[in-house]
Amino acid sequence: MFAFMYFSVMKIAFHTLGCKLNYSETSFILKDFQNEGMKITNFFEEADIYVINTCSVTENADKECNQIVKKVKKINPQSIVVIMGCYAQLKPEKISKIKGVNLVIGSNEKFKLKKYIKEYIETKKNIIKVSNIKSIEKFNSAYSSEERTRSFLKIQDGCNYKCTFCTIPLARGKSRSNSINDIINDIKKLKKENVKEIVLTGVNIGDFGKKGNENFYSLLKEINKIENIRIRISSIEPNLLSNDIINLIADSKTIVPHFHIPLQSGSDTILKLMRRRYLTKNYSNLIKTIKNKMPHACIGADVMVGFPGETIDLFNETVDFIKSLEISYLHVFSYSERQNTTAINFKNIVPIKERKIRSKILRNLSNKKKNLFYINNLNSIRPALIEKNNKNNYLYGFTDNYIKVEIPYDHNLENNIINIDIKKINGNGFVNGNVINNI
Ligand code: SF4
Structure with missing residues (x-):
């Protein structure tokens, strides 16, 4: 009872690594603590409990966790530190050995975080809760x-x-x-x-x-x-x-009309090695179908460079394939070795330096694609959702087809969808235009 009264006046801070899915989960879990009356503080400010929701895709996740734990322990040496989520699920033992970590909570268990923290406060015993993920149906x-x-x-x-x-x-x-x-x-x-x-x-x-x-x-x-x-x-x-x-x-x-469709490689040889469920022909037909129906649609793609076996010729196949596609931007990733994956045993490793060079080539191509997409949308009118974020007297938002717009600050336009007549591409990655009317 005493522990729970204390619990409600504690301050807690959350930090999320990785994707928007992880972010949505942190946000949801956080509400559990808010409902308890706990104060949520910014991460790297003083708090009693620090929670890091990890990602398995993040490169050097263990190094990153180590650094974050060190930082928060400097801010409050008495704080309780929780590492939860994907990386905790994959490497619970390794994480539990990081100095200062008190709770290691897996992907399914993180939704019961409040219960485990209460348990820790009562017993002062470190907790590892990670179940067999293969058996999770919920x-x-x-x-x-x-x-x-x-x-x-x-x-x-x-x-x-x-x-x-x-x-x-x-x-x-x-x-x-x-x-x-x-x-x-x-x-x-x-x-x-x-x-x-x-x-x-x-x-x-x-x-x-x-x-x-x-x-x-x-x-x-x-x-x-x-x-x-x-x-x-x-x-x-x-x-x-x-x-x-x-x-x-x-x-x-x-x-x-915004699609994000992972491509990963523009070489059928590599797609097969990756065990993806399509070939380049299927992908290009798909893009054509979308663009025929919706010429204004924004299409983004994930691409991975430096997968084992990706020779320079196969990489160039990817470059040429992407050039031929009417897509609007790329998210480029360098392949990195992960334990317990099939690819970790593949031969013909691409050197890290070469992965970086290929990544840069595709990033440049992505900028060109995005610019071309923006040019194709000049003088069109698109509905943009304006965000509540006044930056130096400007507001920003995204059109339905994912073009970033900048307009002069007007309080009445915040959190509203307005029609924008797209007039100019600004060098900073967004467009300027005229506000037509409120929808
Ligand atoms: S589709 Fe492939 S890349 Fe995507 S989550 Fe599933 S296994 Fe991973």
Whole structure:
């Protein structure tokens, strides 16, 4: 009892590494502590409890955790330190040995963080709670809500695919989803809270709804009936983006014309080694189908350079393939070795230095693609959601097709969707235009 009274006056700080899915989960878990009356402070300010929600994709995750723990222990040597999430799931023993770490909490257990912290306060004994991720069937829902303009809504978790470079299935387990009913209720709730845009997130969201008759298309059909909210799809595997989904989005007033479709490589040899479920022909046909239906659509792609076996000729195949595609930007990653993946045993390793060179080449190509996409949108009128963030008397936001806009500050435009007549590309990665009217 005494411990719990003390608990409610403590200060807690959260730090998230990795993707928006992780971010939405931190945001959701944090509410548990707010409801208890706890004060949430900024990370690297003085707090009684520091929680780091880790990622398995982050390079040098253990080094990063070490550094963060050292920093927070300097701020408050008496603080309780929690490492949770994907990396904690993969390496619990290693993390528990980091000096100053008190709790190591796995991917499924992190949703019971409050309980474990209370347990630690009572017993003062370090805790490691990590269950066998393969046996997890339960879906834990989550959405972010600190930022009022946009919310990241988790609809799916885990992945059943076996891409040879990926640790996500090991860290997050089997594919599982929320129900359509619950998702629609979450969207309606967020809409009432004045959120203007919701980004559907997950690990492999195209694989949504394995049980019953629910699938990603049937979810989108229901979402499409909701008016006056913008829905964005975070990322979808190319083999799961069907013509039905594309047609639905093309005619939708709710789901925006922005696709993020992982490509990973433009060489069929490498795609096969990666055990991806498509070939370059399928990918280019998909891009053509989208662009035929929605010439204004923004299409982003993840690409990985330096995968084992990627000779310079195969890399050049990727460069040429991307040049031939009407895509709008790239997220470029360098391959990095991960324990317990199939690819770690592959031969023909690409030297790190060469991975960096290839990464730079693709980043430059991405800038060119983005610029061209912006040029193609000049003199068009697009609805932009303006964020609540006055920076030097300017406001920023994104159009439906993911063009970043800058407009002079006007309090009335914050957290509103307004029509922008796109007039000029600003050298800083956004466009300027005229505000037409409020929608
Ligand atoms: S689709 Fe492949 S890369 Fe994506 S999470 Fe699943 S296994 Fe990893």
